[in-house]
Amino acid sequence: MSLWVDKYRPKTLSQLSYHDSITQNLRGLSKSGDFPHLLMYGPSGSGKKTRIYCTLNEIFGSSIEKLKIDVKTFVTSSNRKLEFNVLSSPYHLEITPSDMGNNDRVVIQDLLKDVASTEQVDFSNQSSKRHRFKIVIINEADSLSRDAQAALRRTMEKYSSNIRLILVCNSISNIIAPIKSRTLLIRIPSPTPNEIGKILHNITEREQVQLSSGDVDKFYERLALASNRNLRRALLSYETLAMQSETINISSNQQLINLDWETIIKSMAKDITTSRNVSTIAKLRTTIYELLSHCIPARIILKTLLFDLVDLHHENNKLVEEVVSTGSIFDERLSLGTKSIFHLEGFIARSMVVIDKYIR
Amino acid sequence: MDSYHQEKLHHTPWIEKYRPKNLSDVSSQDQSIAILKQTIKSGNLPHMLFYGPPGTGKTSTILALAKELFGPNLYKSRVLELNASDERGISIVREKIKNFARLQISNPTVQDLESYPCPPFKIIILDEADSMTNDAQSALRRIIENYSNITRFVLICNYITRIIDPLASRCSKFRFKLLNSENSLNRLRYISDVENLNIEEDVLMKILSISQGDLRKAITYLQSSSKLSNMNDDDDKITIEKIEEIAGVLPDKTIDGLVDLIMKKRVNDIVGFINDLVLEGWSIQQLIDQLHDNLLLDDKVDTRFKNQISLLLLDCDKKLNNGTDEHIQLLNLVLQISKIV
Incomplete structure (x- = not known):
């Protein structure tokens, strides 16, 4: 049995439910059988990958879903051997070069050139729309190093008749300008709460989920907002709710599914506000270590904490301003420095001072 | 043209399809082109360094020049093109570039001599030279001088400051300005x-x-x-x-809405608005660019404030370049601006 997220993932362009104009454009691209390099960007859970696979499905047919995993080995300039996973079908490759950290450039140089310098031979399809190119999907393109992005530039031009790149990323701020000027940008916004509601409603009917009587739309909207308009998360938490009890009580204001670490950070924010002293910092240090050891990235901790603080003090404008500016400073230090615990603690101490200044 | 090539051409992006075929086709870099044409006539070429913003025709110019000098037959044996997609560490400079540089020049055929100048040297094009390491650049210094009788180097870069001085002083520089x-x-x-x-x-x-x-x-x-x-x-x-x-440009209406909120200094509305913007997936860098145009190229606000605003924009841009979180930085920027307006 698969999760609802996978079970109800659209397979073709016609099944996509929101962002109709984007779907139109993608259909046009796939109809002409040819498209420029693409750069898809948007927040997570907005359906970027789903749309890519739908488009590929439209172009190449269902064989695009026959995926296999290859392990390729590379040798860096310092003679170290690297292993790298490549997800591939007969028509495309999917790679996540940022897995390799600083060696992502080697992957781009070797793998892409390897693929790009051989021409795709397609004997089975004798129609006029033969595909002479292979698709390479590059995930998390925004965390590619500058070197790797520079390596992409000329490859994209030189082998453009053999290869099409689809870059997927959350934000295009970290993509260098030469790449942006070589690709067609496609922005995928998060679905609106209303659109999420429709999808949830659809699933309710198909899965026969029992809901208690009440304002159903309100419930869907609450779920959508709680997951920050992230469709994947909304579906997952909805499924969890449905698993927990026979009928979901939708009218009560009971807590929707919250992730453990988010609850912890929320209580951290409360602690910072109420007891502003050294012993709290010491107490929070252990909490932060706990979170870090559970693989919650330091930047996510900082961001969540900051927005929780903003939420708690939303009626105090001056305070919000200063907390945010503190947050922006420590965010920068976090990305420049290496020992994240210092900066997180620094942020906590600093925001206590700020709160102390405005709440007396 | 047979159908195979026609189909291939159909798949070629226009930037390749319409790349200038000869020097006269290159748009608006009149000064540089005039000098380069002169060098074709005289048959001699200095080492060159092309620099300028992206999309101004640097690579196109040198490719067109090389084609005009050597013609299609000789091109392969006389021109070596290396770019950032090739490994260009110090070892490559020592081996590949050096080997090519000291290669004796091949003899042109009679037909080639009739239609092309075919000067007696080879050209090594180092595209995107600003992404070469300093070590690799230093290793080039002596190579350039040693083999200058049979090899010319052409370096292409966006930022001339990233090219080490000794290298830059060995080349004649051509600045490619933004196209009018x-x-x-x-x-x-x-x-x-x-x-x-x-x-x-x-x-x-x-x-x-x-x-x-x-x-x-x-x-x-x-x-x-x-x-x-x-x-x-x-x-x-x-x-x-x-x-x-x-x-990926934001509609003017959105920017106006944001500026309106900034002027009204309603902090909570701003927090909500920014959250929506981020969820819509807009590029924050683009947003900052447009915010800059909207606030600074207009007479809505006082010059004194413009001064402060540009300082804030500078700070935000710096932080974003350091790989920080877009949401936090944008919120900070907007709140700070609304504070001083």
């Missing part, structure tokens, strides 16, 4: 005529203003928008909205 709109407009119009596009003059102007002098960007936009409008069979007209969507 008249020349790029001509080029765009030529392409849209050849490709039979249904496009209005003011849309072409819009493409130019969005691409800010980067002709490659402009041509990519043109091709993308024509691709997108082709399949909606009912209207194949390219409109300003389509261009904006492709370029």
Whole structure:
């Protein structure tokens, strides 16, 4: 049995439910059988990958879903051997070069050139729309190093008749300008709460989920907002709710599914506000270590904490301003420095001072 | 042309298809082109360093020049093109470049001599030279001098400051300036005529203003928008909205709304608005650019404030370049601006 997220993932362009104009454009691209390099960007859970696979499905047919995993080995300039996973079908490759950290450039140089310098031979399809190119999907393109992005530039031009790149990323701020000027940008916004509601409603009917009587739309909207308009998360938490009890009580204001670490950070924010002293910092240090050891990235901790603080003090404008500016400073230090615990603690101490200044 | 090549050409992006074939085709770099043409006549070439913003025709110029000098037959044995996609550490400089540099020059055939100048040297093109390490650049210094009787080097880069001084002083420098709109407009119009596009003059102007002098960007936009409008069979007209969507530019209305909130200093509304913007997936860098245009190129606010605002923008841009979180930085920027306005 698969999760609802996978079970109800659209397979073709016609099944996509929101962002109709984007779907139109993608259909046009796939109809002409040819498209420029693409750069898809948007927040997570907005359906970027789903749309890519739908488009590929439209172009190449269902064989695009026959995926296999290859392990390729590379040798860096310092003679170290690297292993790298490549997800591939007969028509495309999917790679996540940022897995390799600083060696992502080697992957781009070797793998892409390897693929790009051989021409795709397609004997089975004798129609006029033969595909002479292979698709390479590059995930998390925004965390590619500058070197790797520079390596992409000329490859994209030189082998453009053999290869099409689809870059997927959350934000295009970290993509260098030469790449942006070589690709067609496609922005995928998060679905609106209303659109999420429709999808949830659809699933309710198909899965026969029992809901208690009440304002159903309100419930869907609450779920959508709680997951920050992230469709994947909304579906997952909805499924969890449905698993927990026979009928979901939708009218009560009971807590929707919250992730453990988010609850912890929320209580951290409360602690910072109420007891502003050294012993709290010491107490929070252990909490932060706990979170870090559970693989919650330091930047996510900082961001969540900051927005929780903003939420708690939303009626105090001056305070919000200063907390945010503190947050922006420590965010920068976090990305420049290496020992994240210092900066997180620094942020906590600093925001206590700020709160102390405005709440007396 | 046989069907195979025709089909291949169909798959080629326009930036490759319409890359200038000879020097005279290169748009608006008159000064550099005039000098280069002179060198073709005299048959001698200095080491050269091309620098300038992206999309101004640096790579196109040198490729066209090399073709004019050597012709298609000799091109392979006389020109070595290396770019950032090739491994260019110090070992490559020592082996590959050095080996090619000291190779004796091949003899041109009689036919080639008749139609092309075929000067007695080879050309090594180092594209995107600013991404070479300093060590690799230093290793080049002596190689350039040693083999200068049979090899010419052409370095291409965006930022001349990233090229080490000893290297820069060995080359004659050519600055490629941003294309002026008249020349790029001509080029765009030529392409849209050849490709039979249904496009209005003011849309072409819009493409130019969005691409800010980067002709490659402009041509990519043109091709993308024509691709997108082709399949909606009912209207194949390219409109300003389509261009904006492709370029990822925020609608003016959104920016105006944000500025309005900034002026009213309603902190909670700003927090909500920014959250929505981030969820819509807009590019924050683009947003900051447009915010800059909106606030600074206008007389809405006092000069004194403009001064402070540009300092804030500078700070925010710096932080974003350090790889920080967009949401936090944008919120901070907007709140700070609303504080001082």
